[in-house]
Amino acid sequence: VIKSPYKDTSDAPKQGKLKDTIATIIIDKAYAAGMKGLEELSHIIVFYWANQSSRKTLITSPPWSDQTYGVFALRSPHRPNPINMCVCEIVSIDDNKIQVKHLDAIDGSAVLDIKVYSTDLDCYPEAITRNDNNIMK
Amino acid sequence: VIKSPYKDTSDAPKQGKLKDTIATIIIDKAYAAGMKGLEELSHIIVFYWANQSSRKTLITSPPWSDQTYGVFALRSPHRPNPINMCVCEIVSIDDNKIQVKHLDAIDGSAVLDIKVYSTDLDCYPEAITRNDNNIMK
Numbered sequence: 001v002i003k004s005p006y007k008d009t010s011d012a013p014k015q016g017k018l019k020d021t022i023a024t025i026i027i028d029k030a031y032a033a034g035m036k037g038l039e040e041l042s043h044i045i046v047f048y049w050a051n052q053s054s055r056k057t058l059i060t061s062p063p064w065s066d067q068t069y070g071v072f073a074l075r076s077p078h079r080p081n082p083i084n085m086c087v088c089e090i091v092s093i094d095d096n097k098i099q100v101k102h103l104d105a106i107d108g109s110a111v112l113d114i115k116v117y118s119t120d121l122d123c124y125p126e127a128i129t130r131n132d133n134n135i136m137k
Numbered sequence: 138v139i140k141s142p143y144k145d146t147s148d149a150p151k152q153g154k155l156k157d158t159i160a161t162i163i164i165d166k167a168y169a170a171g172m173k174g175l176e177e178l179s180h181i182i183v184f185y186w187a188n189q190s191s192r193k194t195l196i197t198s199p200p201w202s203d204q205t206y207g208v209f210a211l212r213s214p215h216r217p218n219p220i221n222m223c224v225c226e227i228v229s230i231d232d233n234k235i236q237v238k239h240l241d242a243i244d245g246s247a248v249l250d251i252k253v254y255s256t257d258l259d260c261y262p263e264a265i266t267r268n269d270n271n272i273m274k
Contacts, residue, residue, distance in 0.1 A: 011176060017267055027209075031217055034195040036207035043264040044209070047220055058170040072164075072181070072251040073174035075258065080168055081249045083184055085219060113218045114209040116266065121154055121212065122224060123260040125179040129253065 001026050002048060004107040009052050014063050015075070016086040016104030023103040025111055032096040034114075039093050043117035046088050046100065048109045053082035087117055138163050139185060141244045146189050151200050152212070153223040153241030160240040162248055169233040171251075176230050180254035183237065184223050185246045190219035224254055 004023040006012040013019045025046065027035060038044065057078035059068050071079040088100035098114075141160040143149040150156045162183065164172060175181065194215035196205045208216040225237035235251075 015258060031195060033205040034209040034216070036205065036268040037210035038207065040208060041264075041266050043261055045222075047218075058168060059173055068173065070171040070173035070175065073253050074177060075252055075255065079171070079250060081184075085182075085222070085252070087261060113220050115212055115214060115222070116210050117261060118212065118266075119262055119264050121139050122153060123262055123264075124180055124224060124254060125256055125260055125261075125262070127178075127254045127256050129138055129178050129255075134240050 002103065002107065002109045002111060004103065004105055004109070006104070006106045008106055009077075012104050012106055016088070016102040020101055022099050022101055024033070025098040025100060025103075025104065025114070027096045027098070027111070029096060035093070035096070035098070038090065038098065041090060041116055042080055044088055044090060044098075045085055045115045045117050045122070046103055046105075046111065047083055047085050047113040048105045048111050049106070050077040050082035050084045051109065052106070054078040055080055055082060083112060087122070103131045139242045139244065139246045140238065141240065141242055143241070143243045145243055146214075149243055150267070151240050151252075152259060153225070153239040157238055159228055159236050159238055160242065162235040162240075162251070163236060163242070164233045164248070166233055169243070172230070172233070172235070175227065175235065178227060178253055180260070181225055181227060181237070182222055182252045182254050183240055183248065184220055184222050184250040185242045185244040186250075187214040187219035187221045188246065189243070189244070192217055192219060220249060224226050
């Protein structure tokens with residue numbers, strides 16, 4: 001589960017990266033063995049269930065455009081399966097708790113998975129969007 | 138659903154990025170509206186359910202090491218919620234079909250979600266692993 005200072009969706013930033021807020025991921029003791037080696041990493045990818053999202057939304061207008069796009073071409077929390085992901089910086093690890101920066105989840109969100117962030121697998125500086133997709137706006 | 142030349146897990150590469158194999162993602166017509174704007178993107182993040190994974194595995198030894206790590210510090214398909222992700226290059230889009238490179242899913246895997254890849258959000262060349270995590274080995 002995620003403990004976050006964002007109490008509802010209106011508190012949360014459009015993208016976690018826009019804020020340096022610290023959230024705490026609490027891993028159920030039954031799964032804490034899966035954390036072995038996390039202390040050797042700087043960044044993880046956190047997957048959580050965005051349970052306040054609309055699962056019926058297929059097309060929407062993002063904050064950075066007046067045009068509409070399909071949710072599969074966006075990072076909107078609204079999508080048929082609202083599995084949200086954030087690349088997060090690890091701040092500290094204490095027992096079954098991980099403090100991270102850049103997580104946009106609201107307080108109480110369920111964590112689905114955590115994976116190591118790999119520059120080899122995940123960093124594509126050449127990736128392009130031919131729309132005006134300025135996600136950081 | 139994913140149509141892939143990888144028919145079982147022994148066919149699939151350790152990481153999709155290691156091969157230039159082309160797979161086809163077929164979006165159910167009921168969700169195809171969500172594809173609007175995909176044609177303007179070069180890379181997407183594909184999430185699929187790795188239904189042949191072991192959901193009981195919490196610690197494992199990756200291909201690149203003799204040591205064991207927790208699954209949350211790895212990219213192993215084995216994990217409590219086997220939501221696998223690959224950053225994929227779009228090759229072509231035709232109606233409700235998306236051809237992509239670098240997807241490591243086996244044939245018939247269920248697609249959970251697709252998101253735009255954003256260099257702003259997803260590219261962290263400074264990310265480090267202090268173990269010998271050489272995922273491309």
